[in-house]
Structure formats: structure tokens, C-alpha cells
Amino acid sequence: MAARNVLRATHISKSFHDPINIPVLKNISLTIDQGEFVSITGKSGCGKSTLLYILSTMDTDYEGELVIDGSVMKGKTERELARVRNEKIGFVFQFHYLLNEFTVLENVMLPGLKLASSSEEHIRARAMELLRLLDIHATSSKKARQLSGGEKQRVAIARALINRPAIILCDEPTGNLDKTNSESVFNIFNQLTTEHHQALLVVTHDQEFAKRTHRIIEMEDGRIVSSATPPEKKSLDTAHL
Numbered sequence: 126m127a128a129r130n131v132l133r134a135t136h137i138s139k140s141f142h143d144p145i146n147i148p149v150l151k152n153i154s155l156t157i158d159q160g161e162f163v164s165i166t167g168k169s170g171c172g173k174s175t176l177l178y179i180l181s182t183m184d185t186d187y188e189g190e191l192v193i194d195g196s197v198m199k200g201k202t203e204r205e206l207a208r209v210r211n212e213k214i215g216f217v218f219q220f221h222y223l224l225n226e227f228t229v230l231e232n233v234m235l236p237g238l239k240l241a242s243s244s245e246e247h248i249r250a251r252a253m254e255l256l257r258l259l260d261i262h263a264t265s266s267k268k269a270r271q272l273s274g275g276e277k278q279r280v281a282i283a284r285a286l287i288n289r290p291a292i293i294l295c296d297e298p299t300g301n302l303d304k305t306n307s308e309s310v311f312n313i314f315n316q317l318t319t320e321h322h323q324a325l326l327v328v329t330h331d332q333e334f335a336k337r338t339h340r341i342i343e344m345e346d347g348r349i350v351s352s353a354t355p356p357e358k359k360s361l362d363t364a365h366l
């Protein structure tokens with residue numbers, strides 16, 4: 126059975142007018158399937174963050190089409206897009222944007238409480254389940270400001286997962302972390318994609334990280350120049366056939 130397509134971007138182009146017209150994204154097309162773990166790499170300034178901003182629906186000033194979980198984004202109001210972001214997309218950014226004076230549990234529950242469909246008890250139970258999955262349940266009643274960088278990142282991942290998003294978008298998720306914590310984030314992402322069929326798109330400068338994802342999309346000067354399974358990953362996959 127073919128995997129479900131959770132994100133489809135077709136012919137995305139964008140220019141900044143600063144003050145002259147500067148094309149930054151040039152005819153980008155990509156799809157992400159359920160359970161796929163995809164990285165986007167490329168030199169500084171090639172357009173990765175600009176693309177992620179569009180895919181996250183926060184920037185609506187572009188040409189082309191964006192479809193998230195079967196729904197076309199063009200023409201939606203800001204209110205409708207905010208709803209898409211809360212229900213369909215999980216965000217993990219380099220600076221965690223946790224609420225420092227709230228507890229870990231409250232931070233993870235917060236996006237869930239914005240949904241009318243679940244009771245608070247249900248959201249609390251799911252938040253605790255996620256904290257256990259990420260092995261940080263012991264910190265649940267600590268204030269976010271009391272955590273280490275690695276712990277904060279795991280809380281940010283739990284928060285991104287609370288509403289069972291169709292896709293998680295990550296900007297440099299290991300950018301601030303040491304080797305041990307980066308490895309732990311990689312393992313969590315790998316488990317989420319392989320065991321829980323979560324779709325994940327990660328912008329990263331970390332080549333070692335990218336090489337172990339299912340597919341690397343390489344950008345150069347606003348274009349996708351390759352989109353392929355890394356050789357390391359291919360040999361790992363066939364090793365246990």
C-alpha cells in the first residue's frame with residue numbers, strides 16, 4: 126500500500142523585494158510521506174529557513190501550491206492557518222520557545238488545551254505518556270527554566286507531538302546540543318518515524334545527522350539539487366534484509 130502523503134509543495138517560488146526583486150526560492154517541489162524522516166541541507170543562505178517558513182504556513186507570500194494532510198493552504202484565512210498549525214503541524218526549533226515560568230507538563234499540554242476536542246484529563250494523560258516516551262517524566266513538575274538544553278529540546282519534542290500532528294517541522298534541532306544530546310534527539314526522531322509512523326522534516330547543518338535520515342534534500346541557491354536516500358542509510362537498510 127502506498128504511504129500517505131502528508132505534505133506536498135509544488136512549484137514554490139519566492140522573492141524578497143529589498144528594494145529590488147531577489148529570487149530566493151526557485152520552483153521547489155517536494156513531498157513528505159507518513160513515517161518519512163527527511164532532512165534539508167545546503168549552504169548558509171540557500172533558502173532553507175525561507176522554505177521552512179512557507180511549509181509551516183507562517184509565510185503566505187509565495188507562488189505555488191502547498192497541501193498539508195490533503196488540505197490546500199492557498200486561500201485560507203489567518204485564523205484557518207493558525208488552526209492548521211495547531212492541529213496538523215508540530216514545531217521543534219533551535220530555541221525552544223518554552224514558557225519558562227510554566228512547568229514541563231504545562232508546556233507540553235498547552236497546544237492540546239487549544240483544541241476543543243479533548244478533555245483536560247485526556248490531554249494531561251497524553252502529555253505524561255509523551256514525557257515517559259522521551260524519558261523526561263521525572264522533570265514534569267519542574268519549571269522549564271530549570272532544565273538543561275537537552276531536556277528542553279525533549280520537552281519541545283513532546284509539545285510538538287501532543288496534538289498528533291501530520292508532520293513535525295524542525296529547524297536545527299541539534300544546533301545547540303552536545304554530541305550525546307544530539308544522538309538522543311536523533312534516536313527519538315528515528316523511533317518516532319519508524320515505530321510511530323510520524324513524518325518529520327528537519328533543516329540541519331549537521332551532516333552526520335542528515336546522513337542517517339531516510340532522505341536528504343539538498344538545496345543550492347534556492348533550488349533542490351538532489352533528493353536521495355543517503356548511501357549510509359541504504360547499506361544499513363539492506364544489511365538486515
Ligand SMILES: Nc1ncnc2c1ncn2[C@@H]1O[C@H](COP(=O)(O)OP(=O)(O)OP(=O)(O)O)[C@@H](O)[C@H]1O
Binds near residue numbers: 142149168169170172
Ligand atoms: N526578509 C528578507 N529580506 C531580504 N532577503 C532575505 C530576507 N530573509 C532572507 N533573505 C535572503 O534570502 C536568502 C535565503 O535565506 P535563508 O535564511 O532562507 O537561508 P538559509 O539557507 O536558511 O541560511 P542559514 O543556513 O544561514 O540559516 C539569503 O540570501 C537571505 O539573505
